[in-house]
Amino acid sequence: AELIERAAERGVETVVIGMAHRGRLNVLANILGKSYESIFQEFEGTLLPLSSEGSGDVKYHLGQKGSFRTRAGKTVEVWLSPNPSHLEAVDPVVCGMTRALQDERGDGERKQVLAVLIHGDAAFSGQGVVAETLNMSRLRAYANGGTLHLVVNNQIGFTAGPKDLRSTYYCTDVAKSIQAPVLHANGDYPEACLRAVRLAVDYQREFAEDAVLDMVCYRRWGHNEGDEPAYTQPVLYAKIRKHPTVVENYVALLERRGRLTHAELESIRQRFDDELAQARARNAAHVHEEPPLEKLIDLTDDDPRDYVAEPSPETGVPAPRLVEVLDALNRMPEGHVVHPNLLRQLRRREQMVRGELGVDWGCAEALAFATLAAEGVPIRLSGQDSGRGTFSHRHAVIRDQITERDHLPVRTLAAEGAGFEAWDSLLSEEAVVGFEYGYALARPRALVLWEAQFGDFVNGAQIPIDQFVFAGEAKWKEKSGVVLLLPHGYDGQGPEHSSARIERFLALCADGNATVANCSTSAQYFHLLRRQGRASPKRPLVVFTPKSLLRDAHSASAVAELATGGFHEVLEDPRRPAKVKRVVFSSGKVFHDLAAQREAAQLAEVELVRLEQLYPFPRAALEAVVARASGAELVWCQEEPKNMGPWPFLLQRFADLGWSVRYAGRPQSSSPATGSYRRHGAEQEYLVRRALE
Numbered sequence: 001a002e003l004i005e006r007a008a009e010r011g012v013e014t015v016v017i018g019m020a021h022r023g024r025l026n027v028l029a030n031i032l033g034k035s036y037e038s039i040f041q042e043f044e045g046t047l048l049p050l051s052s053e054g055s056g057d058v059k060y061h062l063g064q065k066g067s068f069r070t071r072a073g074k075t076v077e078v079w080l081s082p083n084p085s086h087l088e089a090v091d092p093v094v095c096g097m098t099r100a101l102q103d104e105r106g107d108g109e110r111k112q113v114l115a116v117l118i119h120g121d122a123a124f125s126g127q128g129v130v131a132e133t134l135n136m137s138r139l140r141a142y143a144n145g146g147t148l149h150l151v152v153n154n155q156i157g158f159t160a161g162p163k164d165l166r167s168t169y170y171c172t173d174v175a176k177s178i179q180a181p182v183l184h185a186n187g188d189y190p191e192a193c194l195r196a197v198r199l200a201v202d203y204q205r206e207f208a209e210d211a212v213l214d215m216v217c218y219r220r221w222g223h224n225e226g227d228e229p230a231y232t233q234p235v236l237y238a239k240i241r242k243h244p245t246v247v248e249n250y251v252a253l254l255e256r257r258g259r260l261t262h263a264e265l266e267s268i269r270q271r272f273d274d275e276l277a278q279a280r281a282r283n284a285a286h287v288h289e290e291p292p293l294e295k296l297i298d299l300t301d302d303d304p305r306d307y308v309a310e311p312s313p314e315t316g317v318p319a320p321r322l323v324e325v326l327d328a329l330n331r332m333p334e335g336h337v338v339h340p341n342l343l344r345q346l347r348r349r350e351q352m353v354r355g356e357l358g359v360d361w362g363c364a365e366a367l368a369f370a371t372l373a374a375e376g377v378p379i380r381l382s383g384q385d386s387g388r389g390t391f392s393h394r395h396a397v398i399r400d401q402i403t404e405r406d407h408l409p410v411r412t413l414a415a416e417g418a419g420f421e422a423w424d425s426l427l428s429e430e431a432v433v434g435f436e437y438g439y440a441l442a443r444p445r446a447l448v449l450w451e452a453q454f455g456d457f458v459n460g461a462q463i464p465i466d467q468f469v470f471a472g473e474a475k476w477k478e479k480s481g482v483v484l485l486l487p488h489g490y491d492g493q494g495p496e497h498s499s500a501r502i503e504r505f506l507a508l509c510a511d512g513n514a515t516v517a518n519c520s521t522s523a524q525y526f527h528l529l530r531r532q533g534r535a536s537p538k539r540p541l542v543v544f545t546p547k548s549l550l551r552d553a554h555s556a557s558a559v560a561e562l563a564t565g566g567f568h569e570v571l572e573d574p575r576r577p578a579k580v581k582r583v584v585f586s587s588g589k590v591f592h593d594l595a596a597q598r599e600a601a602q603l604a605e606v607e608l609v610r611l612e613q614l615y616p617f618p619r620a621a622l623e624a625v626v627a628r629a630s631g632a633e634l635v636w637c638q639e640e641p642k643n644m645g646p647w648p649f650l651l652q653r654f655a656d657l658g659w660s661v662r663y664a665g666r667p668q669s670s671s672p673a674t675g676s677y678r679r680h681g682a683e684q685e686y687l688v689r690r691a692l693e
Helices: 002-009 024-030 036-043 090-104 121-126 128-136 173-178 190-207 234-242 246-257 262-285 319-329 340-353 361-374 409-413 430-442 455-469 472-476 502-507 522-534 559-563 590-601 619-628 647-656 677-692
Strands: 014-019 064-069 075-080 113-120 147-153 182-186 211-216 379-383 420-424 447-451 483-487 515-517 541-545 582-586 606-611 613-615 633-641 661-666
Touching: 002 075, 002 190, 014 024, 014 090, 024 036, 024 075, 036 262, 090 113, 090 128, 090 147, 090 430, 090 455, 113 121, 121 128, 121 147, 121 173, 128 173, 128 430, 147 190, 182 190, 190 211, 246 262, 319 340, 319 361, 319 409, 319 559, 340 361, 361 379, 361 409, 361 522, 379 430, 409 420, 430 447, 430 455, 447 522, 455 472, 455 483, 455 502, 502 515, 502 613, 502 647, 522 541, 522 559, 582 590, 582 619, 582 677, 590 606, 590 633, 590 677, 606 619, 613 647, 633 647, 633 677, 647 661, 661 677
Parallel strands: 014 075, 014 113, 113 147, 147 211, 182 211, 379 420, 379 447, 447 483, 483 541, 515 541, 582 606, 582 633, 633 661
Antiparallel strands: 064 075, 515 613
16 A cells, blocks of 8 residues: 555556565555455355356456545555466566556556565465566666555465475565665564655656565465464474464554554454454355256257357458558668668569559568558567567568668558557567566457467467466457467478477467468468457457468568458368369368379369368357268368367367268377488378378
């Protein structure tokens, strides 16, 4: 409360809080104004998560929005972010939410919105995401004006003591990496903690940098209500049992000072006890109607949200407008010196939009971004080397070869209030994905994208993907439209560059919670981005983007394909034979290998069908294909091993439809791919031939 009071005096209008479990009910009740009665109801299980759809979550994880009225009469908006059990995973999410609120309000000085993170000592020193989040604090892409860190230092982590928790003297020593001031205060003396928090706020306000308060205290009881701490810390808890509580110490101090009499203090205590008793009585008197068991448990296995319900909207942009946009993107500021090799790439794009060449991946993406920004959609792209693009295909940031001044062409076309950002991130996955998720959460109209340097590396962000991106809506009704761009495709570069783990993402899909796509052409990618940018509300989108196809003429599209239509969840065969003996389904890059081999082998009775969107599953479109090719053999072809890729997910979908589908791909494997280029080529040739012949 004192932190918010002090921050409000210095211009803060909104505070975004992230914390783990301990002390959360206190914050909900005393800072955000959640009623005691509501808290009691949740403990007794009368507020059922499923009564308002979704799986819900335990009370210690729930978020809340409220307001705090200061002593001076100012109202401060307070957001408490939901959090999973993974301690500290919420840290970058809160920082991303804070940055998004600042950007949405045009708060360029980053003074109006403040991030506050409340940590435990064991987690602050032990969780790597803490160091990653601290490292972000001064970077251009992630700075939010400074975060205040409050460490509730209980000198224990569940059952482990400090000697087993850290190699440093203080639990806060990790903050020294950014030279943040660390204020240590004795939790037994509330006034010392108040003085420290005022100083921390003043420092953060003055220098727009992180500050840390280490409140050294103790945990009076066990890890939870039923835990016995003396099993593992007998000496410590023998001392704690004899030690007066903070309240007892402070009450005695106030009495010695003559500030309050014993009778006045007892009156305060009694008033608080009465409030709690009244809240419990109201809760007990309220009649809670328990819904029937069948209402609590939905055993239906066929959720309509798992399937494509209607065709994608029209997202085409007229060809003359695309020419106009591309010419504007290629118009450099006066005197801006462009690398000669890049200049040739940009000139080729001018030929692409005029129909002289196929539109490649980088050009299609630039056109999608520019047209969306011009329509008023804010765009934020980040990732390792994303400004140029890992494969030197994007060039969203064009650096002057003499001055190193950056020029962002898309930004010049953005409508007022939109804007375009493309940032090279720190070498992190977990913290950056958490940040972008939080940013998209707090700025829902924006198109927020994170690109993995290689798709394989996304598993470094498994915690925020599992706990926030895919489950956040079901658990907390939090809708985030974050986009994950994951370069993927088997090009013979070994196991560390071959799998973005499609199977993991599909295993997380249910209830229409996300979209998973694997496009085979640049036009499809163009329409997919525009569909996502214009969607409201947005849901997470995972795109398995290509590597070798980025400049391949086979994946380039005619400009007419960008000018009309929209995204197709299924691409039917443009050369569908009159008589079909075999239908081969595939997704992504391998289609082009199949098409080349079909041509070379002159297989006239094979139809090639592409699943461009894997989830929600395009059931109706595929049923139409199979019905038309009645009696034909059905084959699924993929590059990944049999236990990976889309096959484990699709096998059940095909079985539900009553289809017998033959598998053509690599055999099961514990590694995504071989490290031998020669063996890779042999495997690729074999799986393609097996699918077709």
